[in-house]
Amino acid sequence: MVSNRGPVSFTLDDAGHPVPAGSAGGLAAALAPLLAGSGAVWVACAMSEADRAAAALGLVAEDGLELRTVQCDPQAYSMAYDVVSNSTLWFMHHHLFDLSRRPRFDEHWHRAWAAYEELNSHFAEAVSEVAAEGATVLVQDYHLYLVPGLLAEQRPDLRTVHFSHTPFADPGILRVLPGDVARQLLAGMSAGRSCGFHTDRWERAYRACCADAGVEPARTFVSALTPDPELLHRRAAEPACAAARRRLDDLLGERRLVLRVDRIEPSKNLLRGFWALDELFESRPDLRGEVVMVAHAYNSRQSLADYLAYGNEVEHAAARVNEIWGTGDWEPVVLDVADDTASSLAALTRYDVLLVNPLRDGLNLVAKEGPLVNDTDGVVALSREAGAYEELRQAVVALNPFDVSATAAALGFALDLDPAERSRRAEALRELVRRRKPGDWLSDLLAAAG
Ligand code: F6P
Secondary structure, eight states, rough: OOSSSOOOEEEOOOOSSSEEOOOHHHHHHHHHHTTTTTTTEEEEOOOOHHHHHHTTOOOOBBBBBEEEEOOHHHHHIIIIIIIIIIIIHHHHTTTOOOOTTTTSSSHHHHHHHHHHHHHHHHHHHHHHHHHHHOOOOEHHHHHHHHHHHHHHOOOOOOEEEOOSSSSOOHHHHTTSOOHHHHHHHHHHHHHHSSSEEEHHHHHHHHHHHHHHHHHOEEEEOOOOOOOHHHHHHHHHHHHHHHHHHHHHHHHHTTOOOOOOOOOSGGOOHHHHHHHHHHHHHHHOGGTTTTEEEEEEEEEOOOTTTHHHHHHHHHHHHHHHHHHHHHHHHHHHHEEEEEEOHHHHHHHHHHHHHEOOOOOSSSSSSSSHHHHHOSOOOEEEEEEETTTTHHHGGGGGEEETOOOHHHHHHHHHHHOOOOOOHHHHHHHHHHHHTTSSSSTHHHHHHHHOOO
16 A cells, blocks of 8 residues: 555654654545555655654554655655645645636746655655565555556556545646646556546546546546444444533534534635525524534644635634624534544534535545434535535435535525435435445455456
């Protein structure tokens, strides 16, 4: 397994010693249980000072997994991760470019591109060193597009698959990239045995990009990741989660809960969620004082100015709803930015409506986790731009994430559903999510390597 972020990350304690901090990347957290005990080798980057200190002490170990850390000069790493992977490729695939201002492909960006190429070479070298003859290599995501091409040259015996957890850009957006970069990325990812995507839509976009850029596409496959219901239930039963659920029940009393659980991330569309709530209270006086929106929104990619600015806007938008509609005994929005898995999971067990309204999303695991653990026949209001919509469309309340009024109407509609219809939808959602088993995704990748 090869990914930028590994299954364990570290922070430094007060004495400066590295201590495990879990992994903030939803991806690594979802994949680690699939590989635990398999004896697979996981190649990932030491992303922070704490990760590097832990690697130096030989602390990087995970149940039944051998971890191999790629070390990289911190400045070069930040150029590759912040400037190319997150500000360029992530924004490109999520159609987030604000084209009258950004991206800016200047000398600084080209230096960052050289750092991205170098980081990919470090990864390819590390894989070449640890992979046995004929091994299967599963490369994850946009940070590592060049790795399959480099491995094809260095180790033609390896069976490499590339999997994208993001959406894939439409060809017109890919054309924004400078010079030969689009061709280089597409050729790099396509040089292995196969490329995988969460939905047909992203697979088609990849093929359209290849056709547009004149690159021979790889064989492709579609395989959606799915959460492990048993694992989620075990975690939901743990004392921290049960205590968080009691606190939430106390906070809500008889009021109904609209919930969202996301990283603070522009593609997650938190702002329109708050604007829609404002419009809902404006148009539906009967819901004032009756509904609370809890937003578990945790920080990510804090080294990027766009994310910091977005986080400020999110706080401001939440506070504004409270200023306009709040009363002495009713706070309409509770914005919780502590990255606390137990509280988020507890809230998933209790929502009346789960709002998942990304602008564009590779899959969205929360939309699948919610229905599995929820015990209050909660309704899912889901963006039709999320990959998970393809699997869940029959049983969700669909929404256009760009349309604030339609999002407000979708929330109102979901809150109005009668108990029998809520129960029917909740049951149908559970059934749809359980159609795929957690191990299916890994089996599909291994089959694609054959
Ligand atoms: O949740 C999955 C994801 O969005 C992946 O597409 C990606 O690899 C990962 O998160 C990146 O997150 P981070 O920048 O926090 O490592």
